Amino acid sequence: MRSLIAMLVAAAALGGCRGEPSKLPPVHLNPNMDTQDKYKAYGASHLFQDGRTMREPPANTVQFGLSKESDEIYRGQDEFGNFISKFPVTLDAKLMKRGQERYDIFCAPCHDKSGGGKGMVAQRPGLVPPPSFVDSTDVNGRRIINMPVGEIFNTITNGKNTMPAYRTQIPTDDRWAIIAYLRALQRGQNARLSDVPADQQGSLK
Numbered sequence: 001m002r003s004l005i006a007m008l009v010a011a012a013a014l015g016g017c018r019g020e021p022s023k024l025p026p027v028h029l030n031p032n033m034d035t036q037d038k039y040k041a042y043g044a045s046h047l048f049q050d051g052r053t054m055r056e057p058p059a060n061t062v063q064f065g066l067s068k069e070s071d072e073i074y075r076g077q078d079e080f081g082n083f084i085s086k087f088p089v090t091l092d093a094k095l096m097k098r099g100q101e102r103y104d105i106f107c108a109p110c111h112d113k114s115g116g117g118k119g120m121v122a123q124r125p126g127l128v129p130p131p132s133f134v135d136s137t138d139v140n141g142r143r144i145i146n147m148p149v150g151e152i153f154n155t156i157t158n159g160k161n162t163m164p165a166y167r168t169q170i171p172t173d174d175r176w177a178i179i180a181y182l183r184a185l186q187r188g189q190n191a192r193l194s195d196v197p198a199d200q201q202g203s204l205k
Contacts, residue, residue, distance in 0.1 A: 074172055076150030076157075083150030089176045099181030102174045106166060107182075115185045128162055133182065134189040145186050152179050 039045060039053040048055070068074040072088040089095065104113060112119040115134040122129040135141035144152075156175050159165035170178070193201060 072150070073176075076148075076153035078150075083148040083154065085148040085150070087149055087176065087180065089173070089180075091180055095177050095180055096184060098174065099177035099179070099184075102170065103178050103181050106170060107178065110163075114189070115182065130163065134186050136190045145190070149179050149183070152182065 041054060043053040044051055045053045070088070071077045071079060072084050076083055078084055108119055109121045110119040110130050111117055111122075111133070115132065117130045117132045119130075121127065131140035131144065132138055133141060133144035136145060153175055155163070156170065156178065157165060157167045166175070187195075
């Protein structure tokens with residue numbers, strides 16, 4: 001008899017947990033976070049004169065960590081908007097090594113590792129191959145050899161013709177490193193005997 005009563009009590013208890021809808025509001029153990037006073041995006045405001053919740057940032061506000069005051073470093077231009085011809089960063093072996101690494105990753109697929117414009121991607125049918133930027137006997141080659149470093153930086157940043165922009169893929173410092181390595185490729189493939197120190201020219205003659 002007792003076991004029967006226990007079973008009936010258990011059945012009654014389980015019967016009240018079937019998840020049926022209730023007209024009563026849910027129980028909030030800590031309701032203060034649900035009813036906090038706050039503004040929501042695009043909502044109306046009675047505090048500000050224009051009635052808008054979303055406010056304009058103060059004049060000259062710059063997002064933390066994104067201050068780009070130097071036109072030379074971040075845009076490759078001087079204060080007058082002209083492309084710079086001298087590197088705004090220090091050239092050293094570490095920068096050149098980094099430039100070679102980044103060049104092989106981002107540039108060589110189209111421009112090939114020598115800069116001749118015969119990379120694997122450029123050889124696919126229907127694609128216009130990029131110009132060589134190391135061939136001084138070619139019109140485009142000479143143009144790029146004589147191109148200011150600031151203009152090369154602008155091309156990498158914003159793209160040109162079929163070349164896409166790489167500003168979101170290649171950080172600013174790496175773009176300058178790539179240009180430094182590019183200059184080394186141009187110099188190496190258009191070297192003259194006069195570029196070699198006099199005491200080392202004998203073995204090359």
